[in-house]
Amino acid sequence: MATSKVIGKLLKFKGFKAVDLAFKRGNELHIAVKPFKNGCECSQCGRRGKIVRTRPEVRRWRDIPVGGWTVWFLYAPREIQCPTHGRVEERLPWADPYARMTYRYEYVMLRYCQMMTQKAGAGLLCISASTLSDQLHRCIKRIRSGHRIRGLKTIGIDEISYCQGHKYATLVYDLDRSVVLWVGDGKGRKTIDTFFDTLLSDYQKQQITAGCCDMSDAYIGAITTHCPNAALVLDRFHIVKALNGAVDEVRKAQWRKANVNDRKALKGLRWLLYRHSSTRSRKDTRTLKALDKGNRRIYRAWCLKDEFERFWNFNARWAAERFLKGWMTAVRRSRLEPMKKFVGMVQRHYDGILVFIDTGLTNAVAEGLNRVVKIVKNRASGFRTVDAFADMIYLTAGDVDIPAHIPSKFRTV
Numbered sequence: 096m097a098t099s100k101v102i103g104k105l106l107k108f109k110g111f112k113a114v115d116l117a118f119k120r121g122n123e124l125h126i127a128v129k130p131f132k133n134g135c136e137c138s139q140c141g142r143r144g145k146i147v148r149t150r151p152e153v154r155r156w157r158d159i160p161v162g163g164w165t166v167w168f169l170y171a172p173r174e175i176q177c178p179t180h181g182r183v184e185e186r187l188p189w190a191d192p193y194a195r196m197t198y199r200y201e202y203v204m205l206r207y208c209q210m211m212t213q214k215a216g217a218g219l220l221c222i223s224a225s226t227l228s229d230q231l232h233r234c235i236k237r238i239r240s241g242h243r244i245r246g247l248k249t250i251g252i253d254e255i256s257y258c259q260g261h262k263y264a265t266l267v268y269d270l271d272r273s274v275v276l277w278v279g280d281g282k283g284r285k286t287i288d289t290f291f292d293t294l295l296s297d298y299q300k301q302q303i304t305a306g307c308c309d310m311s312d313a314y315i316g317a318i319t320t321h322c323p324n325a326a327l328v329l330d331r332f333h334i335v336k337a338l339n340g341a342v343d344e345v346r347k348a349q350w351r352k353a354n355v356n357d358r359k360a361l362k363g364l365r366w367l368l369y370r371h372s373s374t375r376s377r378k379d380t381r382t383l384k385a386l387d388k389g390n391r392r393i394y395r396a397w398c399l400k401d402e403f404e405r406f407w408n409f410n411a412r413w414a415a416e417r418f419l420k421g422w423m424t425a426v427r428r429s430r431l432e433p434m435k436k437f438v439g440m441v442q443r444h445y446d447g448i449l450v451f452i453d454t455g456l457t458n459a460v461a462e463g464l465n466r467v468v469k470i471v472k473n474r475a476s477g478f479r480t481v482d483a484f485a486d487m488i489y490l491t492a493g494d495v496d497i498p499a500h501i502p503s504k505f506r507t508v
């Protein structure tokens with residue numbers, strides 16, 4: 096069997112063939128290739144046309160490395176005269192018209208990046224991490240370009256930090272399909288407006304029936320202005336988080352006041368106070384109940400927090416409303432300032448919180464997605480640019496299955 100045929104079998108050439116091979120210095124394998132049967136098709140419509148000229152410069156495409164050798168495809172594309180598109184470059188079966196790497200390389204790169212850090216993937220592909228980041232960005236941008244959002248009914252908006260808590264990105268979710276639709280830089284009104292203005296038509300905005308977000312004015316404002324038919328639901332997770340924050344404030348204030356002996360009793364309370372009653376052990380409950388004698392203020396704050404858990408279980412709005420009103424009065428009488436502040440927040444977003452009882456909608460799906468996003472983020476120990484962060488989110492939790500867009504015969508490793 097001729098060497099080129101062996102290599103051809105090894106690299107699974109399909110639709111094109113190798114004509115020459117050369118091992119170069121620096122562990123490079125240069126393979127001169129040419130389109131096999133369909134030599135001169137238009138790259139846009141696939142129709143055959145007359146060859147006008149062969150480009151003088153030889154282009155090269157990166158393929159997956161084999162046995163430590165970096166593999167390059169070499170070919171000088173020809174220009175053809177297409178009846179519809181005029182003078183265009185011929186279609187190349189191994190790569191996208193403007194790509195500098197083969198489909199197979201792109202597929203492997205995408206799959207690696209889904210599974211591991213870009214740094215680890217770059218090591219396996221024998222390139223530098225920054226090159227991989229560039230290649231990944233171009234590839235994802237190309238595949239996602241022209242993609243339209245479809246059938247969006249329930250929208251979720253949340254923010255996430257991507258660089259050690261300094262920089263924020265806004266994520267927009269489709270809560271029915273539990274995918275990330277969009278990643279934007281920043282967390283303000285301007286960012287979220289960009290999403291609504293550029294990606295959704297007026298009709299699509301009217302089709303949205305519910306929107307879920309945290310208590311930030313930017314997101315609430317955006318949902319109410321852009322989606323006229325959407326019920327605004329404040330995310331349960333964020334409300335509970337705010338309440339836990341208030342309880343913790345009470346604890347901290349008591350801690351500051353306490354002397355050395357009292358502090359002993361307050362140790363290890365922080366995470367205990369956060370716990371939901373269903374995940375608490377009997378011992379934990381006993382410790383918390385002992386606070387009744389130890390520290391009245393923390394005890395009261397904890398009791399109020401525990402009682403609030405009942406709110407989420409109501410089925411009827413009137414019952415939930417009655418409970419909430421009673422609870423708010425109890426807090427106002429408690430003389431616990433952070434808790435009162437929380438009640439003030441509840442009062443401001445009263446309707447948004449009660450809508451939960453009617454719809455049962457939360458960003459919980461989104462929180463699940465957020466976990467995926469956080470894994471990606473922590474794995475890479477943060478991202479320097481929002482683009483790199485967005486690429487990884489689109490790849491792991493996005494609404495487009497990106498590797499599936501590579502032609503099937505090149506989806507091999």
Ligand SMILES: [Zn+2]
Nearest residue numbers: 137140177180
């Ligand atoms: Zn054409």
